[in-house]
Amino acid sequence: MRVLVTGAGGQLGRDLDAAFAEHAVTGLPRDELDISSEAAVAAAVAELDPAVVVNAAAWTDVDGCEADPDRAHAVNALGPWWLARACARTGATLVHVSTDYVFGGPPGPSAPLDATGARRPWTEFDLLAPVNAYGRSKAAGEELVRGTLSTHHIVRTAWLYGAAGHNFVRTMLRLGHAGRPVRVVDDQVGSPTATPDLAAAIREVAVSGRFGTWHRTNRGSCSWFALAQAVFALADLDVDLAPQPSTALDRPAPRPSWSVLDDRHATLAGLGPLPPWRDALARVLDELGELRRPDAAPGGVPP
Ligand SMILES: NC(=O)c1ccc[n+]([C@@H]2O[C@H](COP(=O)([O-])OP(=O)(O)OC[C@H]3O[C@@H](n4cnc5c(N)ncnc54)[C@H](OP(=O)(O)O)[C@@H]3O)[C@@H](O)[C@H]2O)c1
Numbered sequence: 001m002r003v004l005v006t007g008a009g010g011q012l013g014r015d016l017d018a019a020f021a022e023h024a025v026t027g028l029p030r031d032e033l034d035i036s037s038e039a040a041v042a043a044a045v046a047e048l049d050p051a052v053v054v055n056a057a058a059w060t061d062v063d064g065c066e067a068d069p070d071r072a073h074a075v076n077a078l079g080p081w082w083l084a085r086a087c088a089r090t091g092a093t094l095v096h097v098s099t100d101y102v103f104g105g106p107p108g109p110s111a112p113l114d115a116t117g118a119r120r121p122w123t124e125f126d127l128l129a130p131v132n133a134y135g136r137s138k139a140a141g142e143e144l145v146r147g148t149l150s151t152h153h154i155v156r157t158a159w160l161y162g163a164a165g166h167n168f169v170r171t172m173l174r175l176g177h178a179g180r181p182v183r184v185v186d187d188q189v190g191s192p193t194a195t196p197d198l199a200a201a202i203r204e205v206a207v208s209g210r211f212g213t214w215h216r217t218n219r220g221s222c223s224w225f226a227l228a229q230a231v232f233a234l235a236d237l238d239v240d241l242a243p244q245p246s247t248a249l250d251r252p253a254p255r256p257s258w259s260v261l262d263d264r265h266a267t268l269a270g271l272g273p274l275p276p277w278r279d280a281l282a283r284v285l286d287e288l289g290e291l292r293r294p295d296a297a298p299g300g301v302p303p
Contacts, residue, residue: 003206004028004050004092006035006083007057011165012097012195016054019199020206026050030057035079045086052206054095055083058138062101065134066253072133077140084148093151095206098142100158100190100217101135102128104256111258121221121262124156124213132253142213153205154213155198158259159227162195163287172228173290176237186225186243190259191217194280201274210269215261218277230278234285236292 001023007013008027017027026048033044035057045053058076059065065072080096087094103122104110114120130136145152161167169192175182193216201216222230225243232239246255267273274280285291 001052001207002026002048002050004045004048004053006033006053006055006079010056010058010060011162011167012160012198013056014164015162015195015199016056016202018196019203020054033057035083036074038078038082038085041079041082042086042089045083045090045092049090050092052093052095053083053087054097054202054206055080056097058097060134062132062134062255063252065137066132069133069137072137073140076134076137077144080141081144081148084145084152087151088149093153093206093211094145094149095153095155095202096141096145097202098154098156098213099135099138100156100259100261101132101256102130102139102142102156104129104131104135104258110256119258119260121260122215122258123262124215124265131256134253135256146213151211153208153211155202155205156213156215156261157193157198158217158261159190159192160195160198161192161284163284168192168224168227169231169281169284170288172231173235173237173288176232176235176239179239181240181242182228183242183244183248184225184228185246185249186223187246188255188257188259189221189223191219191221191261192227192277192281193217193274194277194284196283197274197280201271204271208271210271214266214271215263216266216271216274217261217263218274218280219263220277221260222277227281230281231285233296234282234293235290236296 009029
């Protein structure tokens, strides 16, 4: 099966190459395919004629998107639309990667509640309510894909990190080794997800024939603060770590406080659950040569 991966230079894009190793994969980084160009997308899909296109390209700079929402729309909304249109012409299927940031803001509630009044994870069928320009551009991308190509898989994920690229885990390791105090927000909760696990889940979805929208994150949830605790515990780094509220950061783009995605629709439909987030974190730290206390996280970190 021929597979085209866009955004192949990103942290997820790099791991998709390995996940689709038994297929003929062509990974195109941004300088080889700019998905915001309809002509470039049409030409690449027509020339390569893949059976599956995986769109891992996105403008993921959340504060940058807030300052330049037109660029965010061009990449995160029009880009997937051009891909969906090209796939419709050639008969390819499209896996489009989306985000927990399509939820969490006005006009909807900041978190959905269950019958007891407790927060419950967002399902694939909750109404989208993005809190910032990045989330709005990704929500628009989803809608444009849905309306254009029936043979689509929209895979929503959250809090990505891997052994390469810019991500929270690698930032924590850098700060931890630098020996300076670290302050991390504890009022945003989500499901940290390792890119190798997501890449494997995307491959599973891509060959499943099950079209539609799917939530795919590592199991369990925590705050960014608890994730930092787990990184430092597993890497055996003695760090002056303390929690802080999101308001202390004064960032241009607001972030959702509750980003936990429900994967029951996916698992009931036969897609395998992803591993727990702590196990995934330990594996990525091991890949980075940073796993010194593999026994440290269980029990030591709030869920
Ligand atoms: N990171 C997260 O925490 C997170 C959470 C939920 C969902 N997601 C979604 O997961 C997917 C993968 O994210 P990631 O973490 O792997 O992001 P990433 O590391 O920033 O990778 C995105 C890649 O897309 C490329 N790109 C940007 N604009 C492009 C364009 N116009 N045409 C083609 N490529 C372009 C980037 O290239 P340059 O670096 O050269 O700009 C980068 O290599 C995205 O759809 C993202 O929205 C991410």
